[in-house]
Amino acid sequence: MMKVFKTVLLVFIVASVGMGISGCNKSVPEEAAAAPAPVAEKLVMAMVTNQSGLGDQSFNDAAWEGLGQAEIKYGIERKVLESREQAQYVPNLSTLAEQGASLVVGVGFMIKDAVAEAAEMYPDTYFGMVDGSVDQPNVASIHFRENEGAFLVGAIAAKVSKTGTIGFVGGMSTPVTNRFEAGYRAGAMTANPDIEVLISYAGTFADAAKGEEMANPQYDQGADVIFQVAGQTGLGVINAAKKKGLYVIGVDRDQNYLAPENVLSSMIKRVDIAVLNAVGMVVDGTFKGGDYFYGIKEGAIDFATSGDLIPADVIEYANMLKGKIVAGDITAPATYEELEKFSPPTM
Amino acid sequence: MAAIVKMQNIVKRFPGVLANDDISIEVEEGEILCLLGENGAGKSTLMNILYGLYHYDKGEIFIKGEKTTFSGPGDAIDKGIGMVHQHFMLVPVFTVLENLILGSEKVKGLSLDLNSSKKELEAISDKYGLEIQLDAQVSDISVGMQQRVEILKLLYRGADIMIFDEPTAILTPQEIEELYKVMQSLRLLGKTIIFITHKLKEVKEISDRVIVLRDGKLIETIDTESTSIRELARMMVGREVLFRTEKPEVETGREILNVKNISALNKRGLPALKGLSLNVHEGEIVGIAGVDGNGQTELVEVLTGLRKISSGIITIDGKDMVNKSSGQFLDAGTAHIPEDRLLRGLILDFPIYENLLLGFEDKAPFAKGLFLDFNKVRSWAEELVKNFNIKTPGVNVNAGTMSGGNQQKAVLAREFQRNPKVLIASQPTRGLDVGAIEFVHERIMDAKKEHKAILLVSLELSEIMNLSDRILVIYEGEIVAEFNYGEVTETEIGLMMAGGEDK
Amino acid sequence: MKKNFLYSTFIDNDSVFAFIKAILGVFFAFFVVYFILLATGYKPLPVFAALFKGAFGSRRGFGETLLSTTPLLLGGLGFAVAYRCGLFNIGLEGQITMGGIAAAFFGFIIPEINPVIHVFICIIAGIVAGGIWGFIPGYLKAKFGVHEVISVIMLNHIAFKIAAYLVSMQGPMKDKLDDMPASPFISDSAKIIRIMDRTRLHWGIFLAVGVAVLIWLLLFRMRLGYKIRAVGKNPFAAEASGISIKKHIVLTLAISGALGGLAGAVEILGVHYRLFAAFSPGYGFDAIAVALLGMVNPLGIIASAFLFGILRSGSVFMQAMYGVNKDMVSVITAIIVLFMGMSVPIGIMLKNRIKRNSNGTVD
Structure with a gap:
């Protein structure tokens, strides 16, 4: 028995000495960092990711990049809390608000309820809500006019298509993906009134194999360009394009690097610009709650041209449409109802 | 050397x-x-x-x-x-x-x-x-x-x-x-x-x-x-040991346990009891002799509601008990000293008082509405420990820490407490030493004096010979012979146990 | 003589030894995490401090600690009841889900009524739904001998899929006015009242502690609990004494599931106010560790659920203060859980070591 006690005792001693030493050595710089910023007055702007977290190569990363740009432009300090589960949204948002962040941005529509709750609990903190609407004076709800971007890539697809058939693969059928679809079909119709558009939804955003399964029949039916709005599932669509040697259009950010010969273009959603703007409002003291819409006009929606796959005249055509949207001459439909009523403008 | x-x-x-x-x-x-x-x-x-x-x-x-x-x-x-x-x-x-x-x-x-x-x-x-x-x-x-x-x-x-x-x-x-x-x-x-x-x-x-x-x-x-x-x-x-328990003279009364033509399967699904019949009267000890594996285990299980029969009749004091649950058997007046006290008799991780409570938990005076009166259980258990001379530091001690003899005494104490009409005792002295065996035998004799009907199943032939008023020999799921006390030798029974001689 | 005194006070005394084991487990866990943090470039001590600061440092943090303690406690009790009957209910997550679904349904389908009645109806609905989800594997086991672990895993998946379907775009419980895959919000009268200003903490924690006391009474003072424990420790002896194994298996799993359903209902009515597909972040699985660390004793489970609550709420602060990345936080909490779970084998090892040196059994 003594032997056991000795062993345990030894472990205790080693452990406490080890903790003591490293505690002493390290606590000095640590406390400096931990203490509420002696450099002071540096505003903290923070964000809470959805469950995909940083490294999603999508809007969590883009929002984080927006805060990074804000660091340079406004001299603020950025902070992030990644959420592992639905139940963590509220504590994450609250913790940041409690630590004195001036702005807390929630990313992704699933965090909406949590932002509403935290905004009520911390009325003196400003909140941003990406992709969702929270009706509260201290929340800026950020929406993107994806239909505008989809309109542009729809037109590009129709112009590039040699077969007169193009495709669309969505993840799940949600109001957001439907908005993409409506814009896409309207754009295609505008570029070529006879175009045929094949539509399918995979039922999931997370299954690449399913994406390939959805894309292949569309290619086999003659589609030579497909627009994917399907997250992880979309990677399968890009794979299918690669195998068939046909075109695919990416989403959210420039996906050309995934298949340089096949990703014709990508519809780009600049979450970073929206986040940067939100920070700007807080810094300038002009923050106002309400809905903010980001589209082509705000430079937050665009199409990618990397890869040099789009013919120059098509780019020119797309830029012309861009101008008309900015000018208000064209309104890209955002719902099925609006699509019904949409008639291609005569040019 | x-x-x-x-x-x-x-x-x-x-x-x-x-x-x-x-x-x-x-x-x-x-x-x-x-x-x-x-x-x-x-x-x-x-x-x-x-x-x-x-x-x-x-x-x-x-x-x-x-x-x-x-x-x-x-x-x-x-x-x-x-x-x-x-x-x-x-x-x-x-x-x-x-x-x-x-x-x-x-x-x-x-x-x-x-x-x-x-x-x-x-x-x-x-x-x-x-x-x-x-x-x-x-x-x-x-x-x-x-x-x-x-x-x-x-x-x-x-x-x-x-x-x-x-x-x-x-x-x-x-x-x-x-x-x-x-x-x-x-x-x-x-x-x-x-x-x-x-x-x-x-x-x-x-x-x-x-x-x-x-x-x-x-x-x-x-x-x-x-x-x-x-x-x-x-x-x-450390004292004189009686090797032959005094056999009291008790008049046998009416028939308590009656088993007619029962058949049952063993746990592997093979026939274990094949049309077995027996009966036990008040104040009578009926011994079942036989070589292990001839249906004794299944017989005891059938008579305590732990195994179903496929045909036949079982009555206890005239009451039909065919394929009744173990609880119903207890209610009908059975007590059961199981052959394997560690498996069926005791919960080794339970303290003694909770072991003694088994089967009494729904009965007065321990059951009080949804609750159990553990104070009553404990004092009752202490009394039983004293009466049955169970050697233990206290009733809170886990049954698993007691010696085999004391464990068996605890089982006995509980089962006798049921005040049964019929006692099914299966290998009650298995693994016990001389002193404990003597104790168990005396208790069984006490039960006989109290006019209980007792069915004794044992692999120890001498135990059967010493205690039983009637001896039944079981062989391959059937009763193949019946003898009265003192009318038979070990050799004769041994022959029957091995399947009998050719006639 | 002194040795014997030490032995009988600390090692042989089950409740004291259980406590020692738990402390040892936690200690070893922090010891290992210490080096992992060191190796990955964090400063261990401040990170540990942040864990506790997050859990206790503010009113809100403390509220969050108690908030996540609530479902863990109820789930842990659910697991413990089944475990006492010799059953391994890893289906609590599914039972929580079903309880949540039922509570949410009655929460929004019934308009504003008397809040006490409304909450009561929803909680009963949750208990019944969870209870059914526990009854099914119990019945399958009693009737057909299907091992509960197998059936319960399947029932988990069925519950998850049901929840996902109900709030999917076409699902019958989907809030048509909202993009989110979630049910409509429950009526205000169905919400469990919050008890601490500027925190989410609600009455559920008192309910959970009350239920823990109730389960303790059930297991150690009531007839039913005595029979449950008897069947758990030795079904053969219990059966021989007239206790029906099958009946108690079914009953126990139904009670266990009902506790899971209660946990789910309380989560929906007290925290989320609407149904999400995955509203429970694995409380049903953590409940296993909670119950085992609590020595499957309801009173111990109160303590261990609280400990797990600290981990959950404190880990947020670890991330916020020192940028410990979310996967690292998962690793740290997993190690702590692992070692706390290992306190049982550690205890056995310790006991055996000591036994071999100074003890044995008298033959």
């Missing part, structure tokens, strides 16, 4: 117990020495010390004249001491040969050299007359052969002092005979054997000398020749 093992003034203390109190023994080379004592007398402790499993607090050990200290069984094995435990240390999925060479494998290149080991082992087993199939898988061979494998293992590792810890407890009578033969030949070839037991008959049959332990103390060292079973029993228990 020189003392090959000398243990001097050994003291071993466990918390609260002095297991070995200044014990000195000498073992002579080439003898069979019996270590006799009741459960808890300190026999196994002493031998575990000799085998290096326990450290001792005081004393000295000399092996072959040389003072020795062991830090583990490894040292003991090096000194030529081997021990056959009650529970075998064999790997069931290995062959006998693989088990034997495990830990001392001979290697040829990268592969095991099984052949040379096999030859060596065959030579040893021939020499000592050990009948062993080296190529059989351990899980396929009989318990007796497994024991021989353990013995061969010791011989193979060069043991010349061999300790057997209650080796007969798990053997059939035939296997015991064979073990005796092996022990004799071991002795003839110069091995020294220490034999731990609490069975007096065995001591007389096999040993040269006996050492009797009681309550951790050495009582006597004596030549087997110069003593009797009665004397040994007195030394072991």
Whole structure:
């Protein structure tokens, strides 16, 4: 028995000495960092990711990049809390608000309820809500006019298509993906009134194999360009394009690097610009709650041209449409109802 | 002859117990020495010390004249001491040969050299007359052969002092005979054997000398020749032991248990009871004699609601009990002393008072609405512990920490408390020592005096012969013979148990 | 003599030894995590401090600690009841899900009524739904001998899929006015009242502690609990004494599931106010560790659920203060859980070591 006690005792001693030493050595710089910023007055702007977290190569990363740009432009300090589960949204948002962040941005529509709750609990903190609407004076709800971007890539697809058939693969059928679809079909119709558009939804955003399964029949039916709005599932669509040697259009950010010969273009959603703007409002003291819409006009929606796959005249055509949207001459439909009523403008 | 093992003034203390109190023994080379004592007398402790499993607090050990200290069984094995435990240390999925060479494998290149080991082992087993199939898988061979494998293992590792810890407890009578033969030949070839037991008959049959332990103390060292079973029993228990329980004269009353033409399957789905009939009256003890595995287990289970019958009639005091639940059997007035008290009789992780409560939890005065009155349960349990002379530090002690005899007393206490009309006692003295057996028999006789109907199932023929008013012989699921008390000899019953003679 | 005294006070005394084991487990866990943090470039001590600061440092943090303690406690009790009957209910997550679904349904389908009645109805609905989800594997085991672990894993998946379907775009419980895959919000009268200003903490914690006491009474003072324990420790002896194994298996799993359902209902009515597909972040699985660390004793489970609550709420702060990345936080909490779970084998090892040196059993 003594032997056991000795062993345990030894472990205790080693452990406490080890903790003591490293505690002493390290606590000095640590406390400096931990203490509420002696450099002071540096505003903290923070964000809470959805469950995909940083490294999603999508809007969590883009929002984080927006805060990074804000660091340079406004001299603020950025902070992030990644959420592992639905139940963590509220504590994450609250913790940041409690630590004195001036702005807390929630990313992704699933965090909406949590932002509403935290905004009520911390009325003196400003909140941003990406992709969702929270009706509260201290929340800026950020929406993107994806239909505008989809309109542009729809037109590009129709112009590039040699077969007169193009495709669309969505993840799940949600109001957001439907908005993409409506814009896409309207754009295609505008570029070529006879175009045929094949539509399918995979039922999931997370299954690449399913994406390939959805894309292949569309290619086999003659589609030579497909627009994917399907997250992880979309990677399968890009794979299918690669195998068939046909075109695919990416989403959210420039996906050309995934298949340089096949990703014709990508519809780009600049979450970073929206986040940067939100920070700007807080810094300038002009923050106002309400809905903010980001589209082509705000430079937050665009199409990618990397890869040099789009013919120059098509780019020119797309830029012309861009101008008309900015000018208000064209309104890209955002719902099925609006699509019904949409008639291609005569040019 | 020189003392090959000398243990001097050994003291071993466990918390609260002095297991070995200044014990000195000498073992002579080439003898069979019996270590006799009741459960808890300190026999196994002493031998575990000799085998290096326990450290001792005081004393000295000399092996072959040389003072020795062991830090583990490894040292003991090096000194030529081997021990056959009650529970075998064999790997069931290995062959006998693989088990034997495990830990001392001979290697040829990268592969095991099984052949040379096999030859060596065959030579040893021939020499000592050990009948062993080296190529059989351990899980396929009989318990007796497994024991021989353990013995061969010791011989193979060069043991010349061999300790057997209650080796007969798990053997059939035939296997015991064979073990005796092996022990004799071991002795003839110069091995020294220490034999731990609490069975007096065995001591007389096999040993040269006996050492009797009681309550951790050495009582006597004596030549087997110069003593009797009665004397040994007195030394072991510390008082006179009655070998034949007084059989009270009780008038038998009406029929309580009536079983007619019942058939049932065993747990493997094979027929175990084939149209069996019997009855038991008030104040009557009916004994079921038979070789193990002839349907006794199933019969008891059927009569306690633990097994369903496929046909036949069971009534208790006129009430139909066919395929009723165990609870309904209890309600109808059955009490059950199960053959395996550890499996069916007790919950080892429960304290004594909760064990005594089993089956009473829904009854007054313990049940109070949804709750149980544990204070009442405890004081009642304390009373039972006193009445049944259960040796325990208290009723809060877990049943698993008690000795077998005290466990059985606890089961008895509970079952008698049911105030049953019929008592089903299945092997009530299995694994108990003389003192405890006497106690159990007396309690059964008390039940008879109280006009209970008693069905006694036992593999101990002498127990059946001594206690029963009527003896039924069971063979392959049927009652093949019926005798009255005193009208039959052991040989006659033995014949019937083996299937009867050709008529 | 002194040795014996130490032994009997600390090692042989089950409740004291259980406590020692738990402390040892936690200690070893922090010891290992310490080096992992060191190796990955964090400063261990401040990170540990942040864990506790997060859990206790503020009113809100403390509220969050108690908030996540609530479902863990109820789930842990659910697991413990089954475990006492010798059953391994890893289906609590599914039972929580079903309880949540039922509570949410009655929460929004019934308009504003008396809050006490409304909450009561929803909680009963949750208990019944969870209870059914526990009854099914119990019945399958009693009737057909299907091992509960197998059936319960399947029932988990069925529950998850049901929840996902109900709030999917076409699902019948989907809030048509909202993009989110979630049910409509429950009526205000169905919400469990919050008890601490500016925190989410609600009455559920008192309910959970009350239920823990109730389960303790059930197991150790009531007839039913005695029979449950008897069947758990030795079904053969219990059966021989007239206690029906099958009946108690079914009953126990139903109670266990009902506790899971209660946990789910309380989560929906007190925290989320609407049904999400995955509203429980694995409380049903953590409940296993909670119950085992609490020595499957309801009173111990109160303590261990609280400990797990600290981990959950404190880990947020670890991330916020020192940028410990979320996967690292998962690793740290997993190690702590692992070692706390290992306190049982550690205890056995310790006991055996000591036994071999100074003790043995009298034959």
